[in-house]
Amino acid sequence: MKKRTKIILITFVIVYGVASLALQAFRNHMDNEVIHYLVATRDYKNEDLYKVHTQISKAPVVSTTVIFADEPNARYFYRKEKDRIYQYSMALVKRFDPNYTYKHIEEGLP
Incomplete structure (x- = not known):
């Protein structure tokens, strides 16, 4: 393999690795921001949250998806705009049921 090809390949691997780490750090940061919002503002406890994934x-x-421990079959979607975190939607995990009553719906949503 030519020296130039090796340098290009190594550069690509380094750039890809740095970008992947930065993306994962951003996702972790957003997960933590949504958890902080739910705990500090909405009075949930960490154990109330089953899964948080950005x-x-x-x-x-x-978009950050939150699944609550007492309602594992429903997903709640949050996003951040202009330093404000809010719930913008919800959906069931595996099926659609128009009569389902969501437990953790925030005011302002249908």
Whole structure:
């Protein structure tokens, strides 16, 4: 393998590794911000939260999914805009049921 090819390959691996670490750090930061919001503002306890996971996708660009321990079949979606965290939607994990009553719906949502 030529020296130039090795340098390009090593550079690519380093850039990819740094980008992956930065992305994971951002996701962890958003997870922690949503957890802090729920604990400090909405009076939940850490043990009330079963799973918190931030994903980056098309729209909204950054979304954090929260599953509560007492309602493992429902997902609640949060996002942050202009230093404000809010719940913007919810959905069942595996099925659709228009008659389902969500336990952790915040005011302002249907």
